[in-house]
Amino acid sequence: YKFIQSPMDFGPLNLLQTTYESSRDFGRIVFNTPAAVLRPQSKTDISLLLSSLSTSSLSRVTVSARGAGHSIHGQAQAVDGIVVEMESLPLEMEIHRREGENEISFMDVSSGALWIEVLKESLKFGMAPRSWTDYLHLTVGGTLSNAGISGQTFKFGPQISNVLQLEVVTGQGEFVTCSRTENSELFYSVLGGLGQFGIITKARIILQKAPEKVKWIRAFYDDFDTFTKDQELLVSMPDSVDYVEGFKVLNEQSLHSSSVGFPGNIGFVPDFGTKEKPKVYFCIEFAVHDYQLEHINVDEVVRDISRQMSYMQVQFYSVEVSYFDFLDRVSMEEISLRRKGLWDVHHPWLNMFVPKSGIVEFKELLMEYISPDDFMGLILIYPLLRDKWDGNMSAVLPEVGSTDRVMYVVGVLQSASPDTCNHLCLHNLLQHQRSFAQTACDRIGAKQYLGHQPSMLHWREHFSRKWDRFARRKSRFDPNYILGPGQGIFTNPQFASS
């Protein structure tokens, strides 16, 4: 232990030896070993740890909360510090169902809970959260520290817009309950706050009535402008459409892998052109909830919507699935990738928010950056609406084109198996990605989501106008710069040179 002289420094806390898990994540790119691990049994354990660190000579020891460890670039790691494994907090889920017209139902849930657990529990009461991520084996605290987006975000905003209250242990070990009206500065800081201001121990999540079934539709396009026009049409119909996403079909592999979770028979046999002149396609995925109400014919709702769309002739596929299976669709892909040995590989993923005004240029830049014949993975593209995001929260959106209501998220979810991509290959891939992201940022005003910045200067640039507020909040809620070292945003100025 470099700075920790003795575990006795932490009184009754049981600090554990570091494990392989605590120094790795889904990205499999960064492996930072902490000095010790805390598996908290209560919020008091976390408070005790942070208050001991902030009041003693140990204040140079850093601490990272680790959710499910599904970050890409070591964001939940703490080199020579302490990793707090949030999944060991006792699971608490309490549903408060409200029947009144203006009343909101909600769930109080411990932050180490996985969203799949939240879904299972809330469905027992016929309820469910409104806003999701595509994959559900992520923790509540982990996604709320970023934003939490999926095909429902256009309608309800990201997951951070669907929280009523948080319980947080600040960097000084103080236990605080916060909301939009109580200790609001901490509430806004922590949501999208990249684990910099406090450790979330509990969240109060808005619930709505869950549908019985979902109509899940895929429609294909051979033209980008028509694809985005139809996506924008769909997000302008929140009364009938419940979910909108989309992806690029680059090659046979991307068509097949994206079809794993979709239970319909996709009969599309595209012509991908030649190596010199590749042809790519796009697929819109949307969904309509079916509450099995007598007066609503969901097939008719889907027909009405599809009549207004301009997809390729006959390339329209619709299936009906249970709400649970729809939300848990990525687990089918996980099973398939695990079977092929392609889950525990490097994931040099890049996610960017792109202003609507720059989406065509971004698409063209992207085609220079990736080559369709050897790209392994998925490229997601779908629209979000700015006014569903709260500017007081810490999440960063593009400033360019901020008068456009629509912006896009593009996820370049690439896999690189160590069998075919060695250390140097991965290094080159990451370099290439970095320069692509920088160009997209400089030329188009795109912003990274879930990204890693190579220096504090780059972080300043990333936050742009929001930087001063972010830094001020840091010095208020974590003045010893203990929390979230894996993000690489701050170092304690006192120890900067050592």
Ligand SMILES: Cc1cc2nc3c(=O)[nH]c(=O)nc-3n(C[C@H](O)[C@H](O)[C@H](O)COP(=O)(O)OP(=O)(O)OC[C@H]3O[C@@H](n4cnc5c(N)ncnc54)[C@H](O)[C@@H]3O)c2cc1C
């Ligand atoms: C297969 C897959 C699919 C994904 N799909 C989506 C998607 O559709 N939409 C989306 O938005 N994201 C998606 N993500 C990204 C995901 O939201 C982030 O990686 C998120 O950080 C994962 O949560 P986690 O619980 O694994 O957090 P971790 O990776 O463990 O932590 C992430 C960050 O949050 C901090 N943190 C964790 N818990 C707490 C806490 N309780 N209090 C304070 N800080 C905390 C950590 O210190 C770290 O900085 C996906 C990731 C994967 C691997």
